[in-house]
Amino acid sequence: MDLKEIQEMIERIARSEFLYFEMEHDGTTLKLDRRPDGTMQSIGPAGVAPAPLAASGPVPVTPLPVQAVEEPAEELHEIKSPIVGTFYRSPTPEAEVFVETGSKIKSGQTLCIVEAMKLMNEIECDVDGEIVDILIANGQPVEYGEVLFRLRPSAV
Amino acid sequence: MTPEGPHFNLGARLPDPITPEAVRTDYTPKIFGRRILYYESVDSTNNTLRQAASRGEPEGTVVLANEQTAGRGRLNRRWISPAGVGIYMSLLLRPDTSGTPLFLYTFLPAVATARALRRVSGLPVFIHWPNDLTLRGRKIAGILTDIRSGRGHPREVIIGIGINVNNMPADLPSELTETATSLAMSAGRRYSRANIIQAILEELERGYALMRTGNLVDILDTWRKLSPSHQGTPVEVVGGPGKSLHGTTRGIDDDGALLIQCADGGLERVAFGEIRRVRGGKRRAPGS
Numbered sequence: 001m002d003l004k005e006i007q008e009m010i011e012r013i014a015r016s017e018f019l020y021f022e023m024e025h026d027g028t029t030l031k032l033d034r035r036p037d038g039t040m041q042s043i044g045p046a047g048v049a050p051a052p053l054a055a056s057g058p059v060p061v062t063p064l065p066v067q068a069v070e071e072p073a074e075e076l077h078e079i080k081s082p083i084v085g086t087f088y089r090s091p092t093p094e095a096e097v098f099v100e101t102g103s104k105i106k107s108g109q110t111l112c113i114v115e116a117m118k119l120m121n122e123i124e125c126d127v128d129g130e131i132v133d134i135l136i137a138n139g140q141p142v143e144y145g146e147v148l149f150r151l152r153p154s155a156v
Numbered sequence: 157m158t159p160e161g162p163h164f165n166l167g168a169r170l171p172d173p174i175t176p177e178a179v180r181t182d183y184t185p186k187i188f189g190r191r192i193l194y195y196e197s198v199d200s201t202n203n204t205l206r207q208a209a210s211r212g213e214p215e216g217t218v219v220l221a222n223e224q225t226a227g228r229g230r231l232n233r234r235w236i237s238p239a240g241v242g243i244y245m246s247l248l249l250r251p252d253t254s255g256t257p258l259f260l261y262t263f264l265p266a267v268a269t270a271r272a273l274r275r276v277s278g279l280p281v282f283i284h285w286p287n288d289l290t291l292r293g294r295k296i297a298g299i300l301t302d303i304r305s306g307r308g309h310p311r312e313v314i315i316g317i318g319i320n321v322n323n324m325p326a327d328l329p330s331e332l333t334e335t336a337t338s339l340a341m342s343a344g345r346r347y348s349r350a351n352i353i354q355a356i357l358e359e360l361e362r363g364y365a366l367m368r369t370g371n372l373v374d375i376l377d378t379w380r381k382l383s384p385s386h387q388g389t390p391v392e393v394v395g396g397p398g399k400s401l402h403g404t405t406r407g408i409d410d411d412g413a414l415l416i417q418c419a420d421g422g423l424e425r426v427a428f429g430e431i432r433r434v435r436g437g438k439r440r441a442p443g444s
Contacts, residue, residue: 082308083258084427108306116428117262117286117412118230118299124306141428 011135077127079149081142085116089138097138099149103131111149114142129153166346172240172322174220178350181357187216187364188247189357195219197239199226201246202302202316208248209312215250220353227318229298236329241322241338243349247360249313256367258303258310259412260375262287264363265299265315267378272355273297273319277339277347283383285405285414285431289319294337296320317356322346380407386414390434393426401426402434 081087089097089112098110105111105125114121129151136148176192184190191214198204198221205219221244224237237244249261266287273281273289273296281291289297297319304312320328320338328336340346366374380386386405393401393416401424403416413427 080308082305082310086428110304115230117259119258119262119301119303120230121258121303121305121310124304126307 007133011133074152076132076150077129077153078147079111079123079125079151081114081144081146081148082123083114083116083119083121084144085114085119085121085142087136087138087140087142087148088113088115089134099131099134101131101134105129105131105151114148123148125151127151127153166324166340166344169240169322169346172346172349174222174243174349174353176220179220179353179357181354183358185216185357185361188360189216189218190214191217193217193219195221197221197223197225198244200224200228200316201244202228202300202314205246205248205314206302206312209314213248215248217248218357219246220244224318229300229318235298235318236327236332237318238323238327241320241324241327243317243319243321243353243356245353245356246314246316249315249364251310251313255370257372257411259286260367260372261303261310261313261315262299262301263375263379263412264367265301265317265360267375267382268359268363269297269299269317269319269356270382271359271378272352273339276352276355277343279339279343281382282385283379284385284433285383285408286412291337291339291342294335294342296337296339296342319352321349321352376408376410385433391416392432392434393424393429394432 089099091098091113098112099105105128107125107128109125110122111125111131112123114123131149132152133150134148135150136142136146142148175194179189179192181189193204193208193213195201195204198219201219201221201224203226204221205213205217208217208219221237223239224235224244227235227237227244229235235244247265263286266283266289270281270283270289273279273291279291281289281296283289287299288295289299297317299318300316302314302316303310320336320341322340323338325333325341327338363375366372387407389405391403391405393403401416401418403418403424406415406417406423408414409425411427413425414431416424416426418424
């Protein structure tokens, strides 16, 4: 597994309802544990929103492949949803997506639409930079304050 | 009696201009209508106003068009907008703070439009959550609000309103004849589009002034009065969070979300998704 695949897996699990996850693949072991005190807890009823990664504290990942450990911690800029609603990556179902992972973005550029109650809320970027992660799939519900995108801001 | 059907004839159509001169209100507007941009034909009034907004047009600017060639609703659904018969208008707001709850930008135009249509026509126009307007169970007006937000706050709000006023059955595509209507089809007479536009601008002016002072009670109370289907109506919610949901409406909360009591007795809060009124339920929506 490369770093990108590991990051993607962490993102997916962070959005799920799993409190504990462990896997072994090609000599790499990945363990994700966000139980508050390390004990297994029952999971809430179906429909309970999964806790966002940021709210559940750092997710310990052990052991990490060498390149992950050596990767310097990076300050990524987060774009959060201002409302509860449905996340859309394009202005209309048939249209091109606003942005892709790797897209270079200017401040003020539209990243997505979050819709609720026939309010089509276009979310604009507030920095120049590059899209590193798109955390929500098209058409999925998002919570207030949920992280939608992570960007690597351009060097000033 | 409802004279709906393909055979009635309201005689020759008289001129019904909606130019800035024709829709000028008796009072001097503080916000809505102090600047009116009129077009014979545009793709969509929301798109046109958005371009105008990026040129720096002020809050309260109104775009009116005699025809839309690509009028749109939610999820790129079309709003059929033939020349000379409907109202196709968009209004620009530039919120100065983030204090106003966003849902009011969709409730306010619904209330203003319903009140204006009732005042001018005397017909029983109702609202269905969040902002569908119906007359005798058929859709008569649609509202779509486009917001641009940066740093978590709305900075530009464009409210689009489409109303079927003097449309005849032939003006509606065949797939909509069972679900849509116009004032003229329902009442058997035509209405002045300019009078309705003036009434909407006046209602918006009044409602927005209240909203800006933080008085939300008036809008919410009027919305509730004009939306009997938000209480005790069997509905299905699709496209909301999770799977589709069946239940009975139990009012709205202070954030404009619809409360739905499910078959198992649980109360669900629905902030988005599409509400379909379930026909043939034990109780039909009043006004539908």
